[in-house]
Amino acid sequence: MSTVLSVDNLSAGYGRALAVRDVSFEVKEGEVVALLGRNGAGKTSTLLTLSGILKARGGTVSVGGRVVAPGRPYAATKAGIAHVPEERALFSGLTVRENLIIAGARGKSELAEVYELFPELERLIDRRAGLLSGGEQQMLALARALRQRPKVLMVDEMSLGLAPLICARLVSILRGLADTTGIAVVLVEQHLELALEAADRGYVLRHGSVVMSGTRDDLLLRRAELESSYLGGAAEQRSA
Numbered sequence: 001m002s003t004v005l006s007v008d009n010l011s012a013g014y015g016r017a018l019a020v021r022d023v024s025f026e027v028k029e030g031e032v033v034a035l036l037g038r039n040g041a042g043k044t045s046t047l048l049t050l051s052g053i054l055k056a057r058g059g060t061v062s063v064g065g066r067v068v069a070p071g072r073p074y075a076a077t078k079a080g081i082a083h084v085p086e087e088r089a090l091f092s093g094l095t096v097r098e099n100l101i102i103a104g105a106r107g108k109s110e111l112a113e114v115y116e117l118f119p120e121l122e123r124l125i126d127r128r129a130g131l132l133s134g135g136e137q138q139m140l141a142l143a144r145a146l147r148q149r150p151k152v153l154m155v156d157e158m159s160l161g162l163a164p165l166i167c168a169r170l171v172s173i174l175r176g177l178a179d180t181t182g183i184a185v186v187l188v189e190q191h192l193e194l195a196l197e198a199a200d201r202g203y204v205l206r207h208g209s210v211v212m213s214g215t216r217d218d219l220l221l222r223r224a225e226l227e228s229s230y231l232g233g234a235a236e237q238r239s240a
């Protein structure tokens with residue numbers, strides 16, 4: 001499988017503080033890769049840097065072997081990177097249909113594509129996005145991002161505030177998309193179990209650096225270490 005996304009020694013931050021330190025990882029065609037780590041580990045900042053919203057201080061991001069110009073969201077979008085942020089970025093006062101139209105889904109066939117992946121959205125098409133449930137909003141956010149026909153889909157904390165059943169469903173939809181279309185998926189998660197359900201591989205971030213990585217089976221075998229050192233630890237999480 002060819003490498004779709006390659007992140008090499010990426011660094012970025014806010015003011016003088018670095019939130020992303022020399023981060024390297026790759027995602028191959030059809031792979032789902034989890035970026036794990038507790039609150040404040042640098043997951044969101046990594047995605048923001050990949051999207052060009054946060055300007056890289058060093059390192060490179062490449063899609064399909066071509067370096068993406070840093071610090072320019074348009075360049076990242078054009079290179080094929082789509083980003084569903086934690087806050088989902090919907091127009092809450094507009095209907096589902098209007099949200100999809102703005103993302104470029106104008107015709108019947110484009111809407112049919114959306115319904116095929118997310119059947120729930122069909123009966124909600126004229127409802128305002130702000131009135132949808134969290135899971136339905138997440139479906140709409142994913143549908144909007146997929147309209148870009150991205151090569152790389154990055155989803156930040158998809159499971160936040162959602163019921164376990166709907167999370168499992170969304171994760172399996174993304175897994176299916178990767179398998180059938182070859183899209184490279186980056187799943188940012190604090191929930192180890194959920195992320196590893198669908199992921200082929202994972203990278204664990206701590207204080208902005210990759211501290212562990214491996215295949216899903218590697219990470220599952222090292223689950224106890226992972227949870228005690230890098231993910232769990234309520235006390236440290238509170239002080240973070």
Ligand SMILES: Nc1ncnc2c1ncn2[C@@H]1O[C@H](COP(=O)(O)OP(=O)(O)O)[C@@H](O)[C@H]1O
Nearest residue numbers: 014018019037038039040041042043044045046
């Ligand atoms: N807008 C910001 N300004 C200053 N520091 C920030 C900002 N956003 C995040 N940070 C800091 O960057 C670090 C990484 O945060 P973040 O990328 O949000 O982590 P995660 O998504 O893993 O929870 C944290 O120390 C956080 O406090």
Ligand SMILES: [Mg+2]
Nearest residue numbers: 043044045086
């Ligand atoms: Mg975050």
